[in-house]
Amino acid sequence: MSTPAQLDSALGAWLDANDQRLHDDLFEFLRIPSVSARSEHTKDVRAAAEWLHRHLARIGFATETLDTPGHPVVLAEWRKAPKGAPTVLIYGHYDVQPAEPLELWTSPAFEPTIRNGNIYARGSVDDKGQLWLHVAALEAHLAARGTLPVNVIVLAEGEEEVGSEHLAPFIEQHKQRLACDAVVISDSTMFAPGIPSILSSLRGLAYLQVDVTGPNSDLHSGMYGGAVVNPATALARIVASFHDAEGRVAIPGFYDKVRPFPDAVRKGMRALPFDEAEFTQHLAVDALGGEPGYTTLEKLWTRPTCEVNGLLSGYTGEGAKTVLPGQAMLKVSCRLVPDQDPAEIGRLLEAHVRKVAPKGVTVKVTHLHGGNAWRAELEGPLYDAAARALHGAFGRAPVITGEGGSIPVVGDFASILGAPVLLIGFGLPGENAHAPDEWISQENFRKGMRAVASLWDELRT
Amino acid sequence: MSTPAQLDSALGAWLDANDQRLHDDLFEFLRIPSVSARSEHTKDVRAAAEWLHRHLARIGFATETLDTPGHPVVLAEWRKAPKGAPTVLIYGHYDVQPAEPLELWTSPAFEPTIRNGNIYARGSVDDKGQLWLHVAALEAHLAARGTLPVNVIVLAEGEEEVGSEHLAPFIEQHKQRLACDAVVISDSTMFAPGIPSILSSLRGLAYLQVDVTGPNSDLHSGMYGGAVVNPATALARIVASFHDAEGRVAIPGFYDKVRPFPDAVRKGMRALPFDEAEFTQHLAVDALGGEPGYTTLEKLWTRPTCEVNGLLSGYTGEGAKTVLPGQAMLKVSCRLVPDQDPAEIGRLLEAHVRKVAPKGVTVKVTHLHGGNAWRAELEGPLYDAAARALHGAFGRAPVITGEGGSIPVVGDFASILGAPVLLIGFGLPGENAHAPDEWISQENFRKGMRAVASLWDELRT
Numbered sequence: 073m074s075t076p077a078q079l080d081s082a083l084g085a086w087l088d089a090n091d092q093r094l095h096d097d098l099f100e101f102l103r104i105p106s107v108s109a110r111s112e113h114t115k116d117v118r119a120a121a122e123w124l125h126r127h128l129a130r131i132g133f134a135t136e137t138l139d140t141p142g143h144p145v146v147l148a149e150w151r152k153a154p155k156g157a158p159t160v161l162i163y164g165h166y167d168v169q170p171a172e173p174l175e176l177w178t179s180p181a182f183e184p185t186i187r188n189g190n191i192y193a194r195g196s197v198d199d200k201g202q203l204w205l206h207v208a209a210l211e212a213h214l215a216a217r218g219t220l221p222v223n224v225i226v227l228a229e230g231e232e233e234v235g236s237e238h239l240a241p242f243i244e245q246h247k248q249r250l251a252c253d254a255v256v257i258s259d260s261t262m263f264a265p266g267i268p269s270i271l272s273s274l275r276g277l278a279y280l281q282v283d284v285t286g287p288n289s290d291l292h293s294g295m296y297g298g299a300v301v302n303p304a305t306a307l308a309r310i311v312a313s314f315h316d317a318e319g320r321v322a323i324p325g326f327y328d329k330v331r332p333f334p335d336a337v338r339k340g341m342r343a344l345p346f347d348e349a350e351f352t353q354h355l356a357v358d359a360l361g362g363e364p365g366y367t368t369l370e371k372l373w374t375r376p377t378c379e380v381n382g383l384l385s386g387y388t389g390e391g392a393k394t395v396l397p398g399q400a401m402l403k404v405s406c407r408l409v410p411d412q413d414p415a416e417i418g419r420l421l422e423a424h425v426r427k428v429a430p431k432g433v434t435v436k437v438t439h440l441h442g443g444n445a446w447r448a449e450l451e452g453p454l455y456d457a458a459a460r461a462l463h464g465a466f467g468r469a470p471v472i473t474g475e476g477g478s479i480p481v482v483g484d485f486a487s488i489l490g491a492p493v494l495l496i497g498f499g500l501p502g503e504n505a506h507a508p509d510e511w512i513s514q515e516n517f518r519k520g521m522r523a524v525a526s527l528w529d530e531l532r533t
Numbered sequence: 534m535s536t537p538a539q540l541d542s543a544l545g546a547w548l549d550a551n552d553q554r555l556h557d558d559l560f561e562f563l564r565i566p567s568v569s570a571r572s573e574h575t576k577d578v579r580a581a582a583e584w585l586h587r588h589l590a591r592i593g594f595a596t597e598t599l600d601t602p603g604h605p606v607v608l609a610e611w612r613k614a615p616k617g618a619p620t621v622l623i624y625g626h627y628d629v630q631p632a633e634p635l636e637l638w639t640s641p642a643f644e645p646t647i648r649n650g651n652i653y654a655r656g657s658v659d660d661k662g663q664l665w666l667h668v669a670a671l672e673a674h675l676a677a678r679g680t681l682p683v684n685v686i687v688l689a690e691g692e693e694e695v696g697s698e699h700l701a702p703f704i705e706q707h708k709q710r711l712a713c714d715a716v717v718i719s720d721s722t723m724f725a726p727g728i729p730s731i732l733s734s735l736r737g738l739a740y741l742q743v744d745v746t747g748p749n750s751d752l753h754s755g756m757y758g759g760a761v762v763n764p765a766t767a768l769a770r771i772v773a774s775f776h777d778a779e780g781r782v783a784i785p786g787f788y789d790k791v792r793p794f795p796d797a798v799r800k801g802m803r804a805l806p807f808d809e810a811e812f813t814q815h816l817a818v819d820a821l822g823g824e825p826g827y828t829t830l831e832k833l834w835t836r837p838t839c840e841v842n843g844l845l846s847g848y849t850g851e852g853a854k855t856v857l858p859g860q861a862m863l864k865v866s867c868r869l870v871p872d873q874d875p876a877e878i879g880r881l882l883e884a885h886v887r888k889v890a891p892k893g894v895t896v897k898v899t900h901l902h903g904g905n906a907w908r909a910e911l912e913g914p915l916y917d918a919a920a921r922a923l924h925g926a927f928g929r930a931p932v933i934t935g936e937g938g939s940i941p942v943v944g945d946f947a948s949i950l951g952a953p954v955l956l957i958g959f960g961l962p963g964e965n966a967h968a969p970d971e972w973i974s975q976e977n978f979r980k981g982m983r984a985v986a987s988l989w990d991e992l993r994t
Contacts, residue, residue: 275755279853288817294736294938297840297868299832301822304841308772315766356749359892361762371759379758380765381856382847387864392740392901394866394938395842403848405855407758431820440853477755477855 074459074469077526086216087208087521094208094521095191097127099184101166101200102193108143108167108234117143117230120166120200124207124228131211133226140238143167143230147246150210151223158253158531159223163485164203165232165259168195169506176508190511197512198505202258202498203228205517209525221532225252232259232481240484247488254454255485256527258520260497263344263473265513268462268523270455271495272337273373273474274482276408276445278417279381281438282307282425284400290386291396300396301432304385307400313428314378314404318364321378321406323424329411333374337450340472341369373474377407378421405441407476414442444483446493454492457530462496465523470496496523535920535930538987547677548669548982555669555982556652556975558588560645562627562661563654569604569628569695578604578691581627585664585689592672594687601699604628604691608707611671612684619714619992620684624946625664626693626720629656630967637969651972658973659966663719663959664689666978670986682993686713693720693942701945708949715915716946717988719981721958724805724934726974729923729984731916732956733798734834734935735943737869737906739878740842743768743886744897745861751847752857761857762893765846768861774889775839775865779825782839782867784885790872794835798911801933802830834935838868839882866902868937875903905944907954915953918991923957926984931957957984 087094106120107113121137121144129135133148146166151159171181171194179185184193191201206226213220227250229239243250262269286303287296316322346369352360362371371377381404386397406417422437429435448455450472462470479495486493498520504510548555567581568574582598582605590596594609607627612620632642632655640646645654652662667687674681688711690700704711723730747764748757777783807830813821823832832838842865847858867878883898890896909916911933923931940956947954959981965971 277755277855279855286816286818291816292938293838293840293842293866294738294868294936296816296833297937298836298838299821299823299829300816300818301820302840304844305772305776308769308841308844311766311769312773355747355752355757355761357747357761357893358895359762360760361891361893362760368760372757375759377754377759379754379763379857380769380847381754381854382849382858383765383769383844383861384846384849386841386843388843388845388862392742392864392866393842394738394740396840397843400844401849403853405754405853407755430822432818432822434819475755476758477753 074456074463076467077460077464077530079464079522079526080529082216083212083525084522086212087525091518098191098201098204101204102184102195103182105171105182106167106195106230107170108231109170117167121146121230124166127207128226131207132214140242142238145230145242146226146228148226149224150220153220153223157222159225159251160254160256160528160531161225161227161250161252161489161491162206163227163255163257163481164206165199165229166203167230167233168200169198169233173508178509186514189514191514191517192509192511194510196510197499197503198510199232199259201512201517202520205498205520206258206524208521212521212525213528220528222528225250236481239481240488243484243488250489252489252491255489255491255493257482257493257495258497258524260475260495261499261501261503262497262516263471265500266466267468268466268470269473269497270458270462270470271475271497272448272450272472273409274446274479275376275476276412276414277405277441277443277478278408278414278421279403279405279441280418280421281440282310282402282404283436284310284429284433285398285436286433287398290398293394293396296396301430302396303400303433304397306430306433307385307402310425310428311380311402313424319362320364321376323378323420325420326376326417329413329416330376330409331411337472338370338374341373341474342367344369344471369474372476374409376409376412378404379407380404408445410445410447412445414444418442443478443480446483446486449492452492453531454494457527458494458496461523461527461530464526465519535917535924537928538921538925538991540925540983540987541990543677544673544986545983547673548986552979559652559662559665562665563645563656564643566632566643567628567656567691568631569692570631578628582607582691585627588668589687592668593675601703603699606691606703607687607689609687610685611681614681614684618683620686620712621715621717621989621992622686622688622711622713622950622952623667624716624718624942625667625689626660626691627664627689628691628694629661630659630694634969639970647975650975652975652978653970653972655971657971658960658964659971660693660720662973662978663981666959666981667719667985669982673982673986674989681989683989686711697942700942701949704945704949711950713950713952716950716952716954717985718943718954718956719958719985721936721956722960722962722964723958723977724932726961727927728929729927729931730934730958731919731923731931732936732958733909733911733933734870735907735940736837736937737873737875738866738902738904738939739869739875739882740864740866740902741879741882742899742901743771743863743865745771745890745894746859746897747894748859751859754855754857757857762891763857764861764894765858767891767894768846768863771886771889772841772863774885780823781825782837784839784881786881787837787878790874790877791837791870792872798933799831799835802834802935803828805830805932830935833937835870837870837873840866840868842866869906871906871908873906875905879903904939904941907944907947909956910953913953914992915955918988919955919957922984922988922991925987926980
């Protein structure tokens with residue numbers, strides 16, 4: 073159990089006194105429609121970068137806006153901490169998802185509006201609000217005390233919502249300059265209101281397409297049916313072989329490299345207040361599924377999967393067409409956990425498909441996409457400091473959560489810079505990050521500023 | 534073995550003498566673009582009916598063109614045969630398939646052209662040429678001998694290529710008038726050049742759609758994968774349960790009502806000169822499939838099937854999208870043989886699907902289409918007469934063939950009129966019935982006229 077950090081009173085007083093202005097600034101930031109996916113918003117994306125640049129420079133950071141082949145990176149540095157102090161890198165993004173469908177927003181997407189203690193706007197929680205609370209905490213230190221206890225690099229990109237294509241090369245290119253002792257990212261959610269959370273794991277991915285080809289064209293199912301291997305049936309039998317009857321993945325070697333999660337982490341996950349009945353009801357299903365022997369959260373956060381993402385064969389329109397398809401297509405992806413290797417899992421899956429495919433069809437396997445799983449080491453000064461800081465700001469010790477999806481940049485920071493990554497997010501379930509009526513809670517915005525302001529002091533301690 | 538019939542010399546001489554005129558008339562018929570599927574050809578369809586009406590009236594038939602809710606039926610009768618003579622009904626259709634893509638025709642679709650002894654035109658073999666050779670044979674009898682040995686009804690419809698929707702009600706409505714001892718249809722192909730064929734079986738159909746629904750929307754495969762039953766995986770496992778490992782249909786009760794084909798018929802089919810290697814090569818597959826213990830022709834003609842016609846779930850576009858689909862759709866159809874009942878097979882399939890579907894998904898089964906299988910009784914005066922007539926015209930005894938597809942009107946004639954149906958077609962493999970460069974061989978056109986002219990004499994004998 074962590075002990076709660078006590079926020080320095082000067083920082084607390086400054087944040088209290090400037091609360092309205094910090095809201096106003098955030099609202100200005102949120103009004104810029106920096107939709108990275110749409111070329112008509114290219115100028116807005118740059119405007120958001122410039123807005124951020126101005127504010128980082130204003131609070132005392134040496135700031136640059138660096139071009140990439142896509143949207144620019146804002147890079148700001150403050151390196152005047154006492155000798156021996158650690159250097160931290162704060163990562164965030166200033167681009168946002170498209171706001172469409174606009175008619176489903178209660179208030180306009182780019183006109184921030186407070187309702188019921190939540191700030192509604194596109195980007196409020198993903199990620200402008202969470203990036204801005206970091207900037208505010210840095211300003212609190214510099215304004216209230218004239219200094220920071222650690223050296224700080226702020227790196228904000230404008231392409232997170234379109235795949236961060238140019239970020240890994242950027243980190244690689246500026247590797248020396250970005251060298252640091254810790255990477256801190258706030259772009260995730262807490263487990264539940266009032267429960268601060270450290271996100272400790274992300275799943276990796278191996279995504280494949282399987283094309284099964286039978287006869288050289290679609291055939292008449294009457295004239296040929298019963299004498300030819302049907303590629304759709306063959307594909308269905310291949311897919312059926314991916315799991316055993318209980319729901320375990322049945323691809324030989326699939327689980328071999330899985331490194332079990334520590335008992336303490338599993339125990340913590342089992343203790344989380346997760347309502348399986350509500351989850352089931354929310355999805356409108358009569359039962360959940362998956363691998364036996366694990367709770368739902370363990371299945372989502374700690375176990376690998378093999379899921380069909382798409383199927384296509386033959387006639388799929390209205391009514392009846394008596395075609396015996398010439399081809400059948402499968403999209404399938406495995407979510408991975410440490411230490412599964414995406415390339416190796418792809419090879420195992422391909423070998424399995426080729427082995428079970430019947431004579432009479434040919435199989436083509438295309439490896440579309442892969443990404444490494446990531447798991448934090450849940451000990452050391454960075455995590456201890458984070459636990460104390462979150463405990464102090466939220467009044468309770470943080471829980472350890474996982475994430476079933478992937479955030480590729482986390483692995484990039486960890487592997488290129490060799491620094492531990494800390495994921496502390498202040499969003500909440502239901503925040504509509506990529507949907508209409510996106511919001512961040514004002515309470516979490518305020519407690520988030522306090523938590524990260526405190527974190528820098530705790531890191532120095 | 535049949536003995537060859539000897540065509541009456543007066544009939545033979547008349548057919549020889551009128552060969553050019555019979556060709557010319559057929560060409561005129563073929564020039565009418567009576568495409569029943571296209572509303573812009575409605576007038577042409579009627580023009581073809583009127584053309585046929587004129588010719589049937591000219592040769593001495595009492596002829597009417599009767600409207601239906603769709604295209605008209607031409608009904609012609611000649612009932613002056615000696616007392617006690619049988620009545621035969623000749624069925625054919627004067628509508629044709631669309632000719633598109635026009636650019637793939639070597640000569641224009643509606644300008645009949647002879648090349649290498651074949652008449653190329655849309656409708657040449659399907660079915661104007663085969664209908665016309667019947668009219669020519671009737672004219673031979675009436676012109677050369679002034680009479681026919683049997684009473685004859687000619688029924689020609691204009692909706693065969695669009696599903697014969699109004700034909701069964703028409704037959705039902707005119708049941709008394711259409712009462713007959715035999716129905717003769719020439720709208721099929723011979724097994725091979727020089728080998729006259731009696732088509733003795735058609736498969737039936739039970740066509741279903743299965744919709745598997747899991748969660749109430751598509752989910753993120755990272756955030757939910759591993760904890761939810763994937764409807765696409767569930768559907769694949771359902772499809773995989775349709776067959777055993779050897780290729781037999783594994784739906785309980787599926788084969789219960791199957792009436793085995795007589796040994797003699799199977800023996801005949803096995804004796805047909807069928808080149809399995811060529812068939813395999815033509816389809817560009819490395820092996821054939823299907824139920825063990827049967828030859829390819831037996832599988833196609835005498836055994837029921839369960840074939841996937843379509844599959845659709847999740848993301849099917851280019852590249853990778855990490856979706857866990859909310860739904861998955863299957864189109865599946867069973868080809869049936871006597872005495873399988875389409876409704877019963879549909880029920881068995883639905884019950885099986887519901888039984889094997891896992892918890893966590895719901896299943897909806899829609900019965901889209903059904904049709905009875907049909908099998909000729911291969912004995913009796915009609916078949917003996919046909920065998921002799923074909924043997925005489927082609928110089929060898931006919932073979933018994935089957936057809937893997939369905940021709941629903943055959944079952945309608947058999948069940949509504951209670952008369953045996955004789956299917957003797959004069960098309961050939963590769964005739965391009967529904968494709969560009971459709972053709973009928975002149976040799977088969979001529980031998981076909983002689984065979985059916987002879988048939989009426991043989992029926993009287």
